[in-house]
Every structure is written in C-alpha cells, then in structure tokens.
Amino acid sequence: MAQRSAHVRSTITAITATAALLAASCAADESGPAAPQGDGEPTKGGTLVVAISSDPDHLNPAITTSGATHTASELLYNGLVRLDEQGTPQPELAESWEVTEDGARYTFALRDDVTWHDGESFTSADVKFAFEEVLLKYHSRTQASLGEALTAIETPDEQTVEFVFDEPYGPLLQQLDVTEAPIVAEHVYEGTDPLENPANTEPIGTGPFTLESYQPDAEIRFTANEDYFKADLPYLDGVVMRVIPEESNQVVALESGEVQWLWGVPGPDLERLRADGRFEFLETSVNPGGANCIMTVAFNLDRPMFDDVDTRRGIALAIDKQQFLDRVQFGQGKVAEAPISSGISFAHADDLDDMPSYDPDEAARLLDEAGWVREGDGTRTAQGVDGVKDGTPLSFDFLHFSTFADYGELFRAQLAKIGAEVELRSMEPPVFVEKVFTEREFDTNVISYCNGNDPEIGVKRMYLSSNIGPVPFSNAAGYRNTEVDTLFEEARTTIGDEERKEAYRRLQEALVADLPYTWLVETTANRVYHSRCRGFSHSGHFAEAAYCDEG
Amino acid sequence: MSWRYAVRRIAQLVPTVAAILLASFLLIRLAPGDPVLALAGEHGDAEYYAFMREKFGLDEPLHQQLLTYASNVLTADFGVSYVQGRPVLDVLLERLPATLLLTGTALLLSTTVGLLAGMFTATRRRRWPDLTVSGVLLTLYATPVFWLGQLAILGLALGAGWFPVQGMTTAGSDATGLARIADVAHHLALPAIVLASQEIAAVGRLTRVGLRDELDSDHVRLARAKGLAERVVVVKYGLRRALSPVVTVIGGRIGHLVAGAVIIEVVFGWPGLGRLLVTSMQNRDVPIVLGVFLLVAIAVVVANLITDLCYTWLDPRVRYR
Numbered sequence: 001m002a003q004r005s006a007h008v009r010s011t012i013t014a015i016t017a018t019a020a021l022l023a024a025s026c027a028a029d030e031s032g033p034a035a036p037q038g039d040g041e042p043t044k045g046g047t048l049v050v051a052i053s054s055d056p057d058h059l060n061p062a063i064t065t066s067g068a069t070h071t072a073s074e075l076l077y078n079g080l081v082r083l084d085e086q087g088t089p090q091p092e093l094a095e096s097w098e099v100t101e102d103g104a105r106y107t108f109a110l111r112d113d114v115t116w117h118d119g120e121s122f123t124s125a126d127v128k129f130a131f132e133e134v135l136l137k138y139h140s141r142t143q144a145s146l147g148e149a150l151t152a153i154e155t156p157d158e159q160t161v162e163f164v165f166d167e168p169y170g171p172l173l174q175q176l177d178v179t180e181a182p183i184v185a186e187h188v189y190e191g192t193d194p195l196e197n198p199a200n201t202e203p204i205g206t207g208p209f210t211l212e213s214y215q216p217d218a219e220i221r222f223t224a225n226e227d228y229f230k231a232d233l234p235y236l237d238g239v240v241m242r243v244i245p246e247e248s249n250q251v252v253a254l255e256s257g258e259v260q261w262l263w264g265v266p267g268p269d270l271e272r273l274r275a276d277g278r279f280e281f282l283e284t285s286v287n288p289g290g291a292n293c294i295m296t297v298a299f300n301l302d303r304p305m306f307d308d309v310d311t312r313r314g315i316a317l318a319i320d321k322q323q324f325l326d327r328v329q330f331g332q333g334k335v336a337e338a339p340i341s342s343g344i345s346f347a348h349a350d351d352l353d354d355m356p357s358y359d360p361d362e363a364a365r366l367l368d369e370a371g372w373v374r375e376g377d378g379t380r381t382a383q384g385v386d387g388v389k390d391g392t393p394l395s396f397d398f399l400h401f402s403t404f405a406d407y408g409e410l411f412r413a414q415l416a417k418i419g420a421e422v423e424l425r426s427m428e429p430p431v432f433v434e435k436v437f438t439e440r441e442f443d444t445n446v447i448s449y450c451n452g453n454d455p456e457i458g459v460k461r462m463y464l465s466s467n468i469g470p471v472p473f474s475n476a477a478g479y480r481n482t483e484v485d486t487l488f489e490e491a492r493t494t495i496g497d498e499e500r501k502e503a504y505r506r507l508q509e510a511l512v513a514d515l516p517y518t519w520l521v522e523t524t525a526n527r528v529y530h531s532r533c534r535g536f537s538h539s540g541h542f543a544e545a546a547y548c549d550e551g
Numbered sequence: 552m553s554w555r556y557a558v559r560r561i562a563q564l565v566p567t568v569a570a571i572l573l574a575s576f577l578l579i580r581l582a583p584g585d586p587v588l589a590l591a592g593e594h595g596d597a598e599y600y601a602f603m604r605e606k607f608g609l610d611e612p613l614h615q616q617l618l619t620y621a622s623n624v625l626t627a628d629f630g631v632s633y634v635q636g637r638p639v640l641d642v643l644l645e646r647l648p649a650t651l652l653l654t655g656t657a658l659l660l661s662t663t664v665g666l667l668a669g670m671f672t673a674t675r676r677r678r679w680p681d682l683t684v685s686g687v688l689l690t691l692y693a694t695p696v697f698w699l700g701q702l703a704i705l706g707l708a709l710g711a712g713w714f715p716v717q718g719m720t721t722a723g724s725d726a727t728g729l730a731r732i733a734d735v736a737h738h739l740a741l742p743a744i745v746l747a748s749q750e751i752a753a754v755g756r757l758t759r760v761g762l763r764d765e766l767d768s769d770h771v772r773l774a775r776a777k778g779l780a781e782r783v784v785v786v787k788y789g790l791r792r793a794l795s796p797v798v799t800v801i802g803g804r805i806g807h808l809v810a811g812a813v814i815i816e817v818v819f820g821w822p823g824l825g826r827l828l829v830t831s832m833q834n835r836d837v838p839i840v841l842g843v844f845l846l847v848a849i850a851v852v853v854a855n856l857i858t859d860l861c862y863t864w865l866d867p868r869v870r871y872r
Contacts, residue, residue, distance in 0.1 A: 049723045054830065055822075057635045143599050195606075195636040216645060217822035218719055242722040245820050249716050252709060258722050430584030430835050438585070471597055472588050 074540025103168030267330025290450030304387025661750030669758020761793030802858025
C-alpha cells in the first residue's frame with residue numbers, strides 16, 4: 001500500500017481583520033455584474049436579515065446532518081478547522097496541527113483564547129466529548145465515515161488533542177469543519193441526552209454569533225459575540241433569519257428590501273435579479289447540508305434488463321446533459337465530467353475516455369447490439385437479451401423526489417427519442433428512501449448525491465459493495481466490484497492528495513467502464529444578496545465577516 | 552336542556568377520541584416512509600439506524616408501540632418529537648396561539664360577516680343587491696382556499712402592496728406594544744379573510760334562506776301588523792329562529808376551518824399548528840403528527856358538543872332525552 005510521510009504544519013497567523021477583508025473582497029469579486037457601492041472598508045454595526053426556507057427544528061448541528069438545522073445554526077459554532085473556498089483546511093479552533101509519519105496520528109494545538117458563549121473556557125476535553133458523546137453517535141455522516149476508522153481521541157493537556165487511527169487515515173482534515181464536526185460544550189451536554197438537551201434551542205457555542213431569540217417557524221435572531229476569538233469579527237451587530245417557505249416569496253422579500261440575503265433563487269428569477277442591478281451573486285457548490293452535489297441516475301443492477309453494460313451505456317449516451325443544465329438548472333452548475341465532483345479537485349478526473357457524452361447514433365447502435373430492437377418509431381423490444389423474455393418492451397420506471405419532477409420529464413422525453421419508455425414515479429423523500437433502499441422496488445431513479453469535501457464523505461457510500469441495503473443514499477445501483485472496493489480502501493489509507501489522486505483516478509476509470517450510474521450535472525446554487533452588503537463567504541459562517549453599508 | 556343528556560354526550564367523547572387516536576396511529580405508522588430513515592438523512596450506516604430505532608422504541612412490535620403511546624397519553628404524556636427532541640406538548644402549546652389567532656379571527660369574521668350578508672340579502676330579496684351579494688357568496692363558496700390565497704397574495708399583497716406577503720410579523724422588526732399588535736394584525740388580515748371566505752359564504756347563504764322563510768311566517772307578519780319597527784321584526788322575530796341551523800353549521804365548520812388553516816398557514820407562512828403538521832408529516836415525526844391530530848380531534852368534537860348544547864337555548868322546542 002502506497003504510503004508516504006506527511007508532515008503538515010500550519011501555524012496560525014490568526015484570522016485577522018486583514019484576512020477577513022481579503023475574504024470579503026474575494027466574495028465581492030466573484031459576484032455578479034453590479035458593482036458594490038461604498039469604499040469597501042468594513043463598517044461595524046447593522047443587522048442582516050436572511051431568508052431561510054424552513055424551520056431548523058433545533059439549533060444543534062452536531063446531532064444532525066439536516067440542511068435546515070445547519071443553515072440556521074452554524075454561525076453559533078466552530079469546527080477545529082475551516083475549509084477555504086478551495087476546500088483547503090485552515091486553522092479555526094485548532095491553531096496548528098501535525099500528522100505523524102505513518103499518517104495514523106493527528107495532533108492538534110488548540111487556541112487558548114476561545115470561550116464559550118456562557119464565558120467558560122474551551123479546552124481539549126470539549127473536543128473529545130463532542131466527538132465521543134455527540135458527533136460519533138448522532139451526526140450520521142461523521143459517524144459513518146470516521147466512526148469505524150478512529151481508534152481513540154487523546155487529550156494530553158488542555159490545549160492539545162490527538163486523533164489516533166489503527167492505520168493511515170487521509171481524509172480527516174476535510175471532516176473537521178463546522179458542517180462535518182461542530183464542537184459542542186462538554187459542560188452543557190455532559191450527563192444528558194444530546195437529542196433532548198434544552199441547549200438545543202438555547203445553544204451555547206463558540207461561534208461569531210450568539211442566539212438572542214428563536215421563534216419556531218418564524219424568526220431566529222442572533223447577536224454578535226463580543227468575545228469572539230477572531231479579532232474585530234463579526235462586523236454585524238446581528239443577524240435575523242426569517243422563515244419564508246416559498247422561494248417566490250423569498251424573492252419578493254429580497255426585492256422589497258425586507259431581507260438582504262437568499263441562499264438560492266428559482267432559476268426563472270435569476271436573470272431578472274441579475275438585470276436588476278441592486279444585487280450581488282455568489283455561486284457555490286457548497287451548502288450547509290452537503291457540498292459538491294451531482295444529480296445522478298442509478299440503474300437497478302438487480303434488474304436483468306440492466307445487466308448488460310451496453311444497455312446502460314446506450315441509455316447514458318442518449319442523455320443530453322447540457323439540456324439538463326440549461327433547462328432544469330437554468331445554467332446553475334456544470335455538466336458532470338466524472339463520477340467525482342470537480343469541487344474535490346484532487347480526486348476529480350476530468351478526461352475519462354469512457355465517460356458517456358451525448359451521442360444518439362451510438363446509443364441506438366449499442367441498444368441494437370444489446371438486443372433491444374426497434375421497429376419504426378416505436379418502443380424497443382427485447383430479442384435475445386439474457387434474462388429478459390423476448391418481446392419485452394424497453395420500458396422502466398424512474399423514481400424521483402417531487403422536487404425533481406423536471407428531471408423526470410426531461411429524462412422521459414430524451415429517452416423516448418431512442419425508443420425507451422419511461423414511467424415517472426414522483427414521491428416524497430421518506431417514501432423514496434424506502435422504495436429505493438429498503439425494498440429496492442425501482443428500475444432507475446435520480447438522486448442528488450452530495451460528494452462532500454472528500455470522496456470518503458459522500459462518494460464511497462454510492463459504490464461499496466458492502467453498502468447495499470436499507471441505508472438512505474447508499475449504493476442505490478446495487479453495484480458490486482471488488483476492484484473498486486479495494487481502490488477506495490487504498491485511497492482512504494493513503495496520505496497526501498497526489499497519492500490519493502492516483503487511486504481515485506483508477507477508481508473512476510473502473511466506474512465509467514461499468515456505468516452503474518450515469519452522472520448528469522454538478523449543481524450549484526446562487527446566493528443572492530443586496531449590493532450594499534459584502535464580505536460573505538460560501539460556508540456556514542457566511543456572515544462571519546459580512547458587513548452592510550447604511551441603506 | 553337535560554343534565555343527563557349533557558353528561559352522556561361528554562362521556563361519548565372518550566370513545567370518539569380513542570377511536571380517532573387509534574385510526575391516526577395506524578394511518579401514520581402504516582404509511583410508507585420510515586421515521587428513522589427520514590430523520591437521519593444522508594450518510595448514516597446500518598449501525599446508526601439500528602441505534603436510532605432502538606432509541607425511539609421503533610424496534611418494538613407495532614401493537615406494543617401503540618400500547619405504550621396510549622398509556623402515555625392517558626397521563627398527558629404525548630411523547631418527544633423525533634426531530635426536535637422536545638416534549639410534544641411543549642411544541643404544540645408553542646404553536647397553538649398562532650393557530651388560535653388565525654382560526655379565531657376567521658371564525659369571528661365568518662360569523663359576523665356571514666350573518667350580516669345573510670340579513671342584507673334576505674331583506675332585499677330578488678333585488679340587485681341581493682343578487683349581487685348572493686352571487687359573490689356563491690362564488691366564494693365554490694372557490695378553493697389555496698387558490699384564493701394565491702390570488703390574494705398576487706393581487707393584494709404583491710400587486711397593490713396593501714398587505715405583507717407572508718409571516719406573522721415584519722422580518723427583523725423590534726416593534727413592541729401597540730405597534731407590535733398593529734404589525735401582527737396587518738399580517739393576520741389577509742390569511743384570516745381568505746380562511747374565512749368559504750365560511751362567510753356558508754353562513755351567509757344559510758342565514759339568507761332561513762331568514763327569508765322566517766320573514767314569510769305568520770308570527771313575523773303579526774309582528775309587522777302590530778307596527779313593530781322592521782329592524783326589531785328582523786332581529787327579534789326572524790333572526791333568532793333562523794339562527795338554529797346557522798349555529799349547527801358554525802359548530803360543524805370548525806373542523807373545516809382547522810383543515811383550511813393547514814393550507815392557509817402553508818400558503819401565508821403562518822407559524823402555527825398547520826405548518827407544523829405539514830413539516831412533521833414530511834419528516835415522519837410521528838409523535839408530533841399524532842399530537843396535532845389528537846388536539847384537532849378534541850377541538851372539533853368539543854365544538855360539536857357545544858353546538859348541540861347551544862341548540863336548546865336557541866330553540867326551546869328542541870328537547871333531548
């Protein structure tokens with residue numbers, strides 16, 4: 001197994017106002033055509049009003065992966081690291097870290113100037129407690145990805161914490177930000193059931209804002225944390241999150257000035273808002289509930305109809321992904337070029353020879369070869385397809401969330417052109433999960449698989465042969481390939497992006513050769529905010545360095 | 552009114568509510584969609600789901616879960632929300648005021664406006680004001696509230712800008728005292744009017760028909776012959792007798808109002824029990840869903856009981872045994 005020594009040392013120069021200013025200017029530079037007003041100097045004070053789509057239910061991001069909860073609560077907490085816009089770990093609660101030669105022990109030096117919102121000091125005991133008693137039990141992503149690999153968390157002193165593994169573990173630093181591993185306080189949660197602790201609605205964190213009030217399904221108010229460990233931050237006096245369920249009503253609230261920040265806008269409204277001139281845009285593939293998502297069509301490999309890779313490739317080649325991007329996503333995102341998102345740059349392979357790209361002639365030829373014969377413009381029927389009775393039409397269902405109905409319609413229309421008949425089955429998420437992962441009662445489906453910041457977080461689960469079963473958003477295709485299983489293991493226990501990249505490249509070559517899935521588009525969302533406000537970042541701490549001119 | 556009758560009616564509430572509880576429990580538990588799968592979201596593994604199932608008692612047989620739930624309800628313990636981790640009763644009580652404000656206002660509006668519209672049309676029969684108002688009532692009666700809600704938002708909130716689009720208060724508002732009451736009232740107006748619309752039509756049409764019949768009756772003719780003022784004739788001799796069927800409708804329609812409130816709360820972003828119910832259904836948060844069902848069932852059953860008991864006051868000819 002390829003192993004290489006890694007010695008990473010990152011000494012903090014703190015996240016100062018200068019860094020915040022840089023982040024602020026980056027955000028502004030990436031945004032849309034309207035030029036920010038004012039001189040660009042951050043101004044202290046003011047309140048930012050933000051629209052959120054649903055009530056968070058509670059404000060403890062450590063016990064759930066719910067996007068609604070994370071959106072509303074990440075400003076209250078911190079991770080050991082933060083991930084910058086390139087996904088590179090930067091110091092946060094940990095000011096530096098070292099990794100041993102064998103890649104199996106990570107030692108973090110914690111900041112000594114961090115206090116909880118109630119004035120207690122933050123120490124290594126909090127980190128150990130947060131992981132062992134909360135994150136590894138209740139945060140399903142952290143539990144599933146880190147739980148098995150982690151051997152122990154040791155705290156030699158109050159400012160040092162060590163993560164110990166049995167074997168080299170490459171992805172740890174990507175799993176420690178506020179989304180994947182928000183640190184909660186031991187003195188608040190010790191001896192209680194974390195799911196029922198009152199602090200879940202009266203949170204005590206270390207983050208840039210403290211909770212002022214929480215009115216369920218209406219409004220959440222945050223006040224600046226005066227004792228925040230990052231000098232001068234936050235600039236805003238407060239943030240108000242307003243629950244506005246309808247996206248169209250959110251846009252109205254933005255245009256009327258009632259709110260100044262939206263997490264996303266419906267595609268049809270995007271052009272109008274761009275033309276308005278009062279708003280800025282921040283396009284990102286990172287969301288508090290999951291990053292780097294790819295809309296992915298799964299073939300149920302238990303169905304004899306999809307046994308032959310030529311059939312799957314024929315269908316994949318008949319799909320015009322650009323149309324999905326243009327018509328369904330309104331240009332928000334990019335056509336998927338590999339099984340792993342381009343947002344995970346070290347692992348993404350962008351020049352895979354076998355990656356299907358729209359070619360209806362080749363699609364027809366492959367389907368003919370696979371035994372799906374077409375007469376005239378009708379539906380193809382089986383002639384000599386293994387396991388399928390002759391004369392069976394090439395007809396299958398396509399399960400989707402009701403929110404992905406547009407994907408279903410376009411999928412059906414595109415496949416009709418090559419003689420495949422698609423029956424759409426729209427369902428709400430809990431029913432979808434049961435049909436696909438528990439009962440496996442489907443032929444094809446579409447899922448937004450969020451890859452996360454590392455393939456360990458959100459890619460592996462889709463392909464491991466051990467991951468077929470009643471677990472939501474696991475291996476929907478029912479794909480089994482021991483070579484792929486081995487390559488994931490190799491990538492996990494390899495240290496260093498360059499070395500892991502090679503394993504992931506071979507893995508993606510195997511996946512596009514087998515095509516258990518076909519990958520449509522990498523989706524992004526456009527944050528939209530009023531141009532008198534600036535300094536936003538794409539992460540859960542979006543408003544940490546934000547400020548607004550008087551308006 | 553016989554006290555024996557009242558006691559018997561109250562005693563009947565118990566099996567009714569128990570039957571509703573049983574039906575609701577089976578309905579939500581037998582519907583597709585595993586609560587733990589809905590709760591855990593992406594990325595968990597089998598060990599995680601088994602742990603959560605055990606934690607919420609979902610690994611026990613269904614009848615055992617039902618028995619546990621029913622015995623807890625008897626001690627006013629409605630369980631703990633799977634998603635929020637808080638006692639169901641606390642969550643319901645938190646949302647109840649918003650729903651009471653909305654449905655209470657709608658009930659008040661529909662009763663007063665409906666009665667006035669009914670009286671207005673009954674006393675101007677077959678003339679153009681009668682035909683116009685009756686036409687409007689008929690249209691309102693036939694219009695689904697979700698559609699009317701969308702139209703109202705488009706026309707009166709977005710178009711004319713007279714009302715806020717959604718919510719219960721202005722975002723980020725620090726208003727207190729009278730200013731806050733005014734702010735809530737401003738937000739309440741549109742959803743309450745839309746929610747009341749069908750009930751206004753129902754009450755108005757029934758009042759119109761009942762009052763017209765009464766105004767044609769002998770005792771009203773006699774009252775007029777005695778030279779009593781028309782207003783006294785209509786209110787004292789006509790309306791009181793015409794009210795009996797209207798009261799039945801108002802009582803019976805409380806259930807409709809609550810059902811309508813679920814839709815209206817979603818359309819107008821009103822933070823009440825209806826919104827809570829919809830999101831809890833989506834999340835398969837069974838304890839919350841059952842709690843809302845139970846609360847609404849009790850409210851409707853009690854409203855019907857009160858209606859029945861009011862009957863004898865309005866119409867002394869009615870005697871229960």
